[in-house]
Amino acid sequence: MRKYRLMAPGPTPVPEKVLLKMADTIIHHRTPQFQAVLTGVNEKIKKVFKTQNPVFIFASSGTGAMEASVVNLLSKGDKALIIQGGKFGERFGEICRAYGVLTVNYDVVWGEAARADVVKDLLKENSDIKAVFSTLCETSTGVKNDIKEIAKVVKETSAVLVVDAISGLSADELKTDEWGVDVVVCGSQKGFMLPPGLAFLSLSEKAKKLIERSDLPKYYFDLKAALKSYAKNDTPWTPAVSLIMGLDSVLDMMLEEGMDNVLLRHARLAEATRGGIENMGLELFAKSPSNAVTAVKVPEGANGSAFVKKMRDEQRITVAGGQGALKGKIFRLAHLGYMDEFDTISALSATSIVLKQLGCNIEPGKAVAKAEEMFSR
Amino acid sequence: MRKYRLMAPGPTPVPEKVLLKMADTIIHHRTPQFQAVLTGVNEKIKKVFKTQNPVFIFASSGTGAMEASVVNLLSKGDKALIIQGGKFGERFGEICRAYGVLTVNYDVVWGEAARADVVKDLLKENSDIKAVFSTLCETSTGVKNDIKEIAKVVKETSAVLVVDAISGLSADELKTDEWGVDVVVCGSQKGFMLPPGLAFLSLSEKAKKLIERSDLPKYYFDLKAALKSYAKNDTPWTPAVSLIMGLDSVLDMMLEEGMDNVLLRHARLAEATRGGIENMGLELFAKSPSNAVTAVKVPEGANGSAFVKKMRDEQRITVAGGQGALKGKIFRLAHLGYMDEFDTISALSATSIVLKQLGCNIEPGKAVAKAEEMFSR
Numbered sequence: 001m002r003k004y005r006l007m008a009p010g011p012t013p014v015p016e017k018v019l020l021k022m023a024d025t026i027i028h029h030r031t032p033q034f035q036a037v038l039t040g041v042n043e044k045i046k047k048v049f050k051t052q053n054p055v056f057i058f059a060s061s062g063t064g065a066m067e068a069s070v071v072n073l074l075s076k077g078d079k080a081l082i083i084q085g086g087k088f089g090e091r092f093g094e095i096c097r098a099y100g101v102l103t104v105n106y107d108v109v110w111g112e113a114a115r116a117d118v119v120k121d122l123l124k125e126n127s128d129i130k131a132v133f134s135t136l137c138e139t140s141t142g143v144k145n146d147i148k149e150i151a152k153v154v155k156e157t158s159a160v161l162v163v164d165a166i167s168g169l170s171a172d173e174l175k176t177d178e179w180g181v182d183v184v185v186c187g188s189q190k191g192f193m194l195p196p197g198l199a200f201l202s203l204s205e206k207a208k209k210l211i212e213r214s215d216l217p218k219y220y221f222d223l224k225a226a227l228k229s230y231a232k233n234d235t236p237w238t239p240a241v242s243l244i245m246g247l248d249s250v251l252d253m254m255l256e257e258g259m260d261n262v263l264l265r266h267a268r269l270a271e272a273t274r275g276g277i278e279n280m281g282l283e284l285f286a287k288s289p290s291n292a293v294t295a296v297k298v299p300e301g302a303n304g305s306a307f308v309k310k311m312r313d314e315q316r317i318t319v320a321g322g323q324g325a326l327k328g329k330i331f332r333l334a335h336l337g338y339m340d341e342f343d344t345i346s347a348l349s350a351t352s353i354v355l356k357q358l359g360c361n362i363e364p365g366k367a368v369a370k371a372e373e374m375f376s377r
Numbered sequence: 378m379r380k381y382r383l384m385a386p387g388p389t390p391v392p393e394k395v396l397l398k399m400a401d402t403i404i405h406h407r408t409p410q411f412q413a414v415l416t417g418v419n420e421k422i423k424k425v426f427k428t429q430n431p432v433f434i435f436a437s438s439g440t441g442a443m444e445a446s447v448v449n450l451l452s453k454g455d456k457a458l459i460i461q462g463g464k465f466g467e468r469f470g471e472i473c474r475a476y477g478v479l480t481v482n483y484d485v486v487w488g489e490a491a492r493a494d495v496v497k498d499l500l501k502e503n504s505d506i507k508a509v510f511s512t513l514c515e516t517s518t519g520v521k522n523d524i525k526e527i528a529k530v531v532k533e534t535s536a537v538l539v540v541d542a543i544s545g546l547s548a549d550e551l552k553t554d555e556w557g558v559d560v561v562v563c564g565s566q567k568g569f570m571l572p573p574g575l576a577f578l579s580l581s582e583k584a585k586k587l588i589e590r591s592d593l594p595k596y597y598f599d600l601k602a603a604l605k606s607y608a609k610n611d612t613p614w615t616p617a618v619s620l621i622m623g624l625d626s627v628l629d630m631m632l633e634e635g636m637d638n639v640l641l642r643h644a645r646l647a648e649a650t651r652g653g654i655e656n657m658g659l660e661l662f663a664k665s666p667s668n669a670v671t672a673v674k675v676p677e678g679a680n681g682s683a684f685v686k687k688m689r690d691e692q693r694i695t696v697a698g699g700q701g702a703l704k705g706k707i708f709r710l711a712h713l714g715y716m717d718e719f720d721t722i723s724a725l726s727a728t729s730i731v732l733k734q735l736g737c738n739i740e741p742g743k744a745v746a747k748a749e750e751m752f753s754r
Contacts (some may be wrong), residue, residue, distance in 0.1 A: 197617035
């Protein structure tokens with residue numbers, strides 16, 4: 001017997017009581033009972049998004065909400081600035097090009113954060129840019145972008161700022177309204193502690209105006225239809241009822257803990273992970289690390305794929321390897337969602353054991369020692 | 378205490394053991410464990426669809442798969458024939474027009490089935506039609522279309538036939554390959570006995586060829602990406618893990634019962650419902666009724682909305698009212714998915730009680746008497 005531990009940056013573990021809530025009798029979505037749930041969910045989720053604006057819920061994975069942000073705000077031939085420093089930043093560009101939107105790319109070195117002054121210059125050079133797309137946490141590199149500074153720059157222009165906070169929300173600070181982020185896109189299987197299958201999108205007044213003029217084709221992800229239904233606490237298409245029941249439950253958990261405490265918990269686990277990793281002699285990959293996931297350079301001589309495989313097959317822990325150009329070069333430990341201090345201790349301990357087995361020069365207990373020290377403060 | 382009974386044509390009840398299966402620990406989707414599940418699911422679902430071709434699984438509601446059928450098979454300015462005799466047939470037309478596809482409409486009188494000879498004439502008059510869209514069961518009217526005959530006609534042309542079998546599959550016969558249906562679209566919350574959140578799409582070789590030339594923009598629902606992932610038993614985007622675990626479980630249930638028996642059970646429940654309804658003096662709405670849902674004309678003098686409301690609030694039974702032009706004029710009793718004889722008995726009994734309360738001239742027990750007679754044969 002060895003328990004299964006999910007420590008990839010999504011899907012993340014789902015609390016047992018939420019699993020059971022979703023296992024309750026399915027009710028119809030067009031009933032006063034479900035409408036009451038949805039009304040509550042619509043209000044509570046705004047607090048997590050730190051916005052007064054509507055947050056739409058789609059039955060889709062996060063990529064669907066990314067597509068919704070492109071096809072509802074832009075028109076054919078519009079120009080968009082894509083801040084890309086990893087696989088998920090690039091995805092925004094792919095979606096734009098699939099719909100005939102012209103893209104100006106800001107290629108950030110993988111592992112580094114985007115710089116607001118570069119964004120400013122690019123917006124000056126391309127005054128016709130209609131939207132800027134960025135990630136909060138770039139899951140593929142573990143980098144947190146400084147959305148606050150980027151938002152300051154975008155706010156000065158007529159462009160809107162769209163942020164993929166799919167893996168970042170609730171781990172990294174994101175003050176949607178205060179900072180002036182127009183659209184925040186998220187998914188259920190990360191900080192929200194739910195299974196995959198729901199995607200979320202918040203919409204500012206500035207962004208809402210773009211919807212009227214957008215001529216890109218859409219149907220399932222049409223925000224005009226979503227807005228109309230939202231006003232009646234309804235959804236245009238059949239919602240994923242059981243997942244929304246779970247959402248109701250996790251929103252209560254998050255708001256009971258308090259969003260500040262949720263962020264502090266993630267910060268604490270992330271710092272201990274980074275401290276432990278460095279204390280065992282390994283190197284962090286991200287210059288500006290996210291509190292959702294820690295990317296670690298695979299030590300010289302070790303095999304990155306073998307590490308992920310041994311963690312999975314022998315320790316029953318799912319961690320993530322590197323994607324794209326980073327394949328085999330980094331591994332990623334998530335401390336995201338339903339996670340506490342002993343999950344972090346376990347992750348560090350397993351990393352220490354497996355790297356030693358792979359022949360790395362690791363002193364047993366060093367990683368956990370540092371984490372314990374930090375946790376006992 | 379009164380139990381909740383879900384008797385609308387979707388969502389439908391979910392078996393308890395499936396609810397518990399979905400409440401098991403969430404595993405990562407890029408693991409050998411999940412891949413083994415998906416490999417099994419991909420094979421088993423073909424048997425339910427009666428096809429040798431791939432069946433793609435989307436994290437979306439059924440409308441998403443309807444959109445996928447349009448945006449992957451057609452190009453801007455292409456012509457499509459829309460067989461519409463209800464709300465869901467019309468939806469295909471809406472999606473086509475949203476993407477710049479020209480639509481030729483075959484307006485079937487609501488409550489009647491589409492005629493294959495009319496389809497034939499329309500295809501002759503419009504030899505440039507690239508795709509024909511139809512429903513198997515038109516959920517809004519309870520009509521079953523004769524897909525076998527329609528397929529015969531379409532097969533003679535270069536057009537492909539797309540069938541929305543969202544509410545019909547597993548209740549009404551659909552021999553996808555044998556009849557030559559190119560694309561079948563379905564959803565999880567109907568005959569599949571799952572919560573909403575998954576959509577399915579089967580793809581023939583003839584339809585696959587259209588994907589290559591299609592120039593409509595798409596990303597989330599891109600079948601080229603889906604095909605590439607499918608070959609590796611993977612999905613392009615994060616799949617709805619818990620729902621797919623449930624899918625694995627319901628597919629086992631359906632194949633254990635045997636698809637022929639599943640169809641016979643639905644036929645038996647539908648016939649008893651129709652028999653009971655007529656025996657209490659009510660009139661059926663659909664001329665060619667589906668075995669998924671029975672549409673009943675609201676009797677003269679009764680208030681259709683009051684009936685649905687009393688069923689819901691006093692009997693705790695969700696049935697469906699009429700949609701669009703049929704609002705208040707019909708109600709719909711589903712016998713779809715996880716349903717047996719005593720669910721039908723309960724539905725008929727509650728209908729009898731509530732209509733009598735609403736002042737209709739109903740003789741208690743008449744509806745159930747007929748059903749009992751049919752069930753005891």
